[in-house]
Amino acid sequence: MINRQSLPVKVIRVALLTLWMLITLFPLYWILVTSFKDPGSIAAFPLRYLPQPWSIENYTSLFSKSSFGVYMGNSLLVSLCAAAAGTLISLLSAYVLARFEFRAKGALLLAFLVTQMIPAFIALGPLYVMMVNLNLVDRKGGLALLYIAMCIPFCTIMLRGFFENVPDALEEAAMVDGCSRLSALFRIIVPVMTPGIMAAFIFNFVNCWNELFLSVTLMNSDSNKTIPTALNGFISSFNIEWGPMAAASVLTIIPTMVMFALASRWIVEGLTSGAVKG
């Protein structure tokens, strides 16, 4: 795979990559164009593939009419905290589940998998009552807590898979060298697993970033709203406010795109070649 590619292979490769990029990007392009059309001409028909005239009204109204900056800040804070904490906790549990045999292991894994199968609305009522009793309603910490709980099962399952790809001879050797299990985990395995961990973190982040139902249920005040709630707010019973919604979507997608860009660098290059040789 490291030898040079022949020209036809290269052409096919570039063609495929370009084709997929066009398919993926078209909806984004459409949102982007819509966000720069002035509100009255979004519905114009026949369709216009470029805004005429260009207008930034949708963006300005987003900040002047609503506290979109605050929502973004809230989403960023809650999602980052929850994704980081969720990944860390899952790393520990995934390690145990990947490396050791014990009686409850199968049941535990199944219990984690089952959380992915149950429709959320079943839990929403009791959850709200519980959060009221814990005095965690309308608090970012409360929401972050629920997001951590949401992240853990999926993240554990996923990281466990990555642990399986790393030979355990690696930490055996380290522990023989006198490292504790924990430091073996963090000093030896974690660096090798960086791609998987980054992938897990990113997925946690995106899941939290887009989460709607828990956020709507838990948050009341405008100053605690997150982005999905605000985005959904543009759909009312008699109208979809396409302009501001498109603008908000563009702004929502940007941070995640940046994350993907940074992370994919880690995912593909985080591994120093040879570390896995065991």
Next chain:
Amino acid sequence: MKRRQFILAAASLTAATTLPGCSSGSSSSGGGGDVTLQMVESLTNPTRSEVLKKLLAEFESANPGIKVQLVSPPTEQADQKIQQMLQAGSGADVLEVRDLTVGPFSNNGWLYDMTADVEKWDGFANLTPQAQKYSKHTDGKTYFIPYGFYGLSLFYRTDLIKEAGFSAPPTNWDELLTQASKIQDPSKNRYGYAFRGGKNGNGNVVACIEAYVGDTIDRENAFKTKDGKSIFVAPEAQQAVDTYFQLFTKASPPSSVAWGYPEMVEGFNNGSTAFLLQDPEVIATINASKSITKDQWNTAPLLTGPSGKASQPVATAGWGVAKSSKNTEAAVKLVEFLSGDASTTFAKENSLVPILKTAGADEFYKTGPWASYVTMTEQPDTYLTVVQPRGVAWWTEWSTKADNDVQQVLINKMSTAELLKSWDEFWVKKWNG
């Protein structure tokens, strides 16, 4: 060594459960001795929330010591959130109650009965008879005071009907079919009628049937005729649905099988569709359109049937108080405020039929697209206002079923006769319990 592992694990758990860095204080605390009301809306939209905030600021400055926090969940999720709050008995003092939700909410004992407060309130006399009527639930108690009413009118394109050789907009369903069919020309991207085949598509079918049975309809239960049978077995009903579904085959965009409100409004808004049957809320949206100018469109009264009558199904929503509220007195005060002069501001900004008698005299409601609503009010014998059984427990079940049946007819999997038969059976079965 092992202890360190424990400590780290325990520390990460503590971090997870407390997250000091992530939590910021609760915002529900009002300053010393003040009352803070939480008010939850349901039919949320950004413009409306802004209007509400202005009105609430007025209320706060007129009532020092009362603060109001407006909670504006997205419409789609709002009623579920309100349910959770009411069920948990926490979070809502004042809330938006709809004709669709007042039944279950009051039945579960979640709503405060305002009857006694309303008796003491002088503002009640200023409400229109309709508003007074709808402020009483079927059990005679007052759970909410309407903030306005929704009702259908026909939005039409003045220029397109002129081009097609008609001098006036249609007044009945047959004329609508004729005019819309003549205007329809898909090769030019021109369509007659913005058909509703998707969500809530059953509403216009029922409106059409109700117009056709105008002579015999039971106005207090618009799904029944005066002889106690359902309107769906009336002989005129067959004629009504046949005309109505011809609108789809002859005069509507083919993909309107799946059209909900956004597509319908958009189709009219972008200038490609000549007729649209909708609530007044749409007026504001169309006013903002740059594809059609104000002299290109108008509204006409609701379409009549062969009897020369039309039935206007009234829909409403309003403000009520949660039984679990610890600040009932302040909450009632807020509801009364919102049902006073503030209601006219609210109705105007949101394009609603207002609840105050004085609002009828307002120039705003006499001109332009609103004129047809005045016409309808002035001719109560032609434009009957009727009460649909929107509060029954099975209303949403009905709505889902009926929408499904409408689409079955549209994709030729069901005949109109079968549709009527199954609708009749549905209601008779429910009425007989």
Next chain:
Amino acid sequence: MSVTDHHSKKKPFTIRKGLSLLGFLAPAVVVVAVFTYYPLLRGSQMAFRQWNLFDLRNTPWVGFSNFATLLSNPTFYTVLKNSVIWVVGSIVPQLLIGFGLALLLRRRFRFRGIYQALVFFPWAVSGFLIGILFRWMFNGEFGVINDLLRKTGLIETNIAWLATPKTAMFAVIVANVWYGVTFFAIMILAALQSVPEELLEAGAIDGAGKVRTLFQIVIPFIRTTLLLTVLLRVIWVFNFPEIIYGMTGGGPAQQTHIVTSWMINFTQQGDYGVASALGLIVVAVLIIFTSFYLMALKERDAR
């Protein structure tokens, strides 16, 4: 449960080690138990009670009657069939495209970082937004997809995508494929990094073709990740009504409903009893699927 047992040296236990491992597991278990399982179990009782929004003062236990209501409803079997079409139709293309993309991205090239950020972005869009966005693009008269197809001469007259059951199903699956490729691509890309270069070189020296290297070395090596990813995606896609709800609402005439989008109907009708029963049926179906899936894998491992 264990997908792979090829790490043969599982160590014997001592109490101290057991305790320290318990410490590793505790945070995850406690958080999930308290904030996920407790409310879920509390909520699940609705499935066995008459639990209707219209009368929550009166919620008697009714045993399995909510389940019986569902099983006697012919729509139940339609939505079950649709769920299978939806899951298979979405996941197979997602996996193939995702795998292909991961292989193409493995090789370093200029602007790779930017390229990745661009093509991975669909995963960053929320399901509900995809739903209304694609509903708009697939609109028969005003939609951009028909417009493009006409301009490129692929069609002459508009296709009413969402107006017939077959085209509507196709449209929702297209939207879902668009959305889900990223997950596979990233997971597989991350897993590919753990394939030792020597193995590939050895394969190349052996004169094994690219395709053979792929099937005999690469895929077996990242098998665990691959299989778990597929499993997770099956579970998620089965439970993912947002796109369908937003694009078609299950229509026309309920022909694009999957189990979970149909369930939304019941919650909207206030019938939480039946809705939860349906939710538990979903769980049962998925547990059965998972067990068979994992069992089949174990058997293959044992061979």
